[in-house]
Amino acid sequence: xxxPQLAPETxxxxxxxxxxxxxxxxxxxxxPANGKVLGTCADGSRDDMLRAVSSARRxxxxxxxxxxxxxRGKCIRxxxxxxxxxxxxxxxxxxxxxxxxxxxxxFMHVDGPIEMMTYWADLAASYPYERRLEDxxxxxxxxxxxxxxxxxGVVGAITPWxxxxxxxxxxxxxxxxxxxxxxxxxxxxxxxxxxxxxxIAKERTDIPAGVLNVVASSDxxxxxxxxxxxRIDVVTFTGSTATGRRIMASAAPTLxxxxxxxxxxxxxxxxxDADFEAVLPMAAxxxxxxxxxxxxxxxxxxxxxxxxxxxxxxxxxFEKWNYGDPTNPANLQGxxxxxxxxxRVLAYMEKGKQEGARCLVGGGRPNGKLGEQGCYVEPTLFVxxxxxxxxxxxxxxxxxxxxxxxxxxxxxxRIANHSQYGLSGxxxxxxxxxxxxxxxxxxxxxxxxxxxxxxxxxxxxxxYKQSGVGRENGVQGFEEYLETKIMAVxxxx
Ligand code: NAD
Numbered sequence: 156x157x158x159p160q161l162a163p164e165t166x167x168x169x170x171x172x173x174x175x176x177x178x179x180x181x182x183x184x185x186x187p188a189n190g191k192v193l194g195t196c197a198d199g200s201r202d203d204m205l206r207a208v209s210s211a212r213r214x215x216x217x218x219x220x221x222x223x224x225x226x227r228g229k230c231i232r233x234x235x236x237x238x239x240x241x242x243x244x245x246x247x248x249x250x251x252x253x254x255x256x257x258x259x260x261x262f263m264h265v266d267g268p269i270e271m272m273t274y275w276a277d278l279a280a281s282y283p284y285e286r287r288l289e290d291x292x293x294x295x296x297x298x299x300x301x302x303x304x305x306x307x308g309v310v311g312a313i314t315p316w317x318x319x320x321x322x323x324x325x326x327x328x329x330x331x332x333x334x335x336x337x338x339x340x341x342x343x344x345x346x347x348x349x350x351x352x353x354x355i356a357k358e359r360t361d362i363p364a365g366v367l368n369v370v371a372s373s374d375x376x377x378x379x380x381x382x383x384x385x386r387i388d389v390v391t392f393t394g395s396t397a398t399g400r401r402i403m404a405s406a407a408p409t410l411x412x413x414x415x416x417x418x419x420x421x422x423x424x425x426x427x428d429a430d431f432e433a434v435l436p437m438a439a440x441x442x443x444x445x446x447x448x449x450x451x452x453x454x455x456x457x458x459x460x461x462x463x464x465x466x467x468x469x470x471x472x473f474e475k476w477n478y479g480d481p482t483n484p485a486n487l488q489g490x491x492x493x494x495x496x497x498x499r500v501l502a503y504m505e506k507g508k509q510e511g512a513r514c515l516v517g518g519g520r521p522n523g524k525l526g527e528q529g530c531y532v533e534p535t536l537f538v539x540x541x542x543x544x545x546x547x548x549x550x551x552x553x554x555x556x557x558x559x560x561x562x563x564x565x566x567x568x569r570i571a572n573h574s575q576y577g578l579s580g581x582x583x584x585x586x587x588x589x590x591x592x593x594x595x596x597x598x599x600x601x602x603x604x605x606x607x608x609x610x611x612x613x614x615x616x617x618x619y620k621q622s623g624v625g626r627e628n629g630v631q632g633f634e635e636y637l638e639t640k641i642m643a644v645x646x647x648x
Pocket of ligand 1: 313314315316317318322340341342343374375376377378379382393394395396397398399401402416417418419448449550552578617618622623
């Protein structure tokens with residue numbers, strides 16, 4: 156699989172124009188696989204962001220965008236077709252700037268997300284925005300009502316770097332489909348996965364000026380304009396729980412709608428009846444994309460009765476795991492996104508050892524070339540992990556699996572729920588009924604039973620507890636961008 160030469164859009168999209176930063180400043184975009192500068196991006200300033208917010212506000216207040224459902228459907232389909240045309244360029248961007256393994260492109264990083272646009276295009280045009288409620292008698296009078304769902308207004312969307320194209324599309328798709336206008340602020344580590352979509356929107360679609368704005372910046376705090384500015388009606392954020400708290404606090408004075416897709420520490424429960432030889436090697440998938448996925452199951456719960464047998468299989472799987480250059484299709488694990496993240500993950504590994512977990516595989520920086528040139532860390536298997544310890548409780552966002560033994564099903568459920576997070580999870584069993592009974596008792600937003608897959612654009616995704624507020628994807632995700640209006644009308648009219 157070969158990638159085209161990188162030719163990314165490096166300018167922001169503000170009020171329908173591709174623009175350098177008003178200060179003319181740029182910032183470097185680094186390749187985490189080798190530490191080299193890939194190129195630069197416009198470094199959006201406070202003034203750029205304020206201009207983008209004004210233009211999104213104006214486009215919402217002064218155009219038909221929010222009311223012309225068919226036109227929106229057409230524009231989103233054009234965006235889909237434009238992204239399809241430029242799919243290989245988008246793939247090159249994601250592989251190089253996010254260090255995403257090329258072989259993962261098909262599912263999460265490129266092909267899958269682009270395909271999702273067709274769902275949003277169809278929903279924009281087909282959603283039942285208005286319906287007459289049945290007339291009802293109340294205290295001797297008949298009441299007639301129309302229920303209307305309409306776009307909530309201007310959306311501020313803030314995204315992280317780990318699956319950048321998907322996460323940008325997961326905001327752009329429903330926000331535009333619902334009739335909102337928006338300003339997207341991507342993470343500084345992966346700006347082109349947003350600015351390039353901005354160019355496709357500008358050059359290949361009829362999306363009116365101001366409806367979609369993209370403001371990349373080296374300054375994380377530019378996102379606070381989106382959470383605090385009174386002209387923004389909805390903030391949608393994907394990122395860490397710590398930043399999610401700050402965003403909620405800064406949105407409070409203007410009481411805007413806030414929905415948050417945050418971190419996770421999901422449990423994978425292996426039941427004693429599972430086919431260990433078939434299921435356990437899959438647990439090495441914790442290291443996929445260097446463990447930089449919010450819904451990865453990073454705690455593996457194993458029945459004490461079959462613990463030693465399980466560790467043997469796991470150790471072999473981790474030792475055989477391929478990692479390194481993300482452009483090599485054999486590798487499912489590339490680098491961490493940045494030296495900062497690499498150091499964070501290494502610090503967690505040290506903490507795990509200090510707190511008494513046994514490191515069976517990995518546990519540091521790879522020796523030799525791989526470690527020196529890029530932000531790599533070793534695929535790492537910790538066993539005998541105390542469920543209260545730091546590595547069992549905090550999100551590491553690295554290729555680190557924490558194995559915890561349990562006594563019986565109730566104990567497994569207790570340990571799985573012993574977390575501030577509740578984003579995802581899995582139950583490995585041959586008995587779907589038993590797996591479902593346990594799944595019903597886990598406090599989490601998504602859970603897989605007996606190896607089944609939950610991820611799809613029509614499936615609401617999000618977290619319990621401190622993993623988030625609200626849902627992304629599906630009709631429920633779309634409705635996060637809608638307000639509800641009741642219009643009373645004479646009965647029988
Ligand atoms: P982060 O919270 O550091 O940054 C996310 C985004 O917020 C970036 O665009 C950043 O510039 C911006 N930001 C930072 N400080 C801000 C502030 N004070 N106000 C407004 N915006 C601000 O997260 P990250 O390190 O980029 O991403 C990793 C995190 O994202 C992990 O915790 C992961 O679990 C989470 N994540 C969650 C999901 C989900 O759907 N639940 C999906 C992917 C990633």
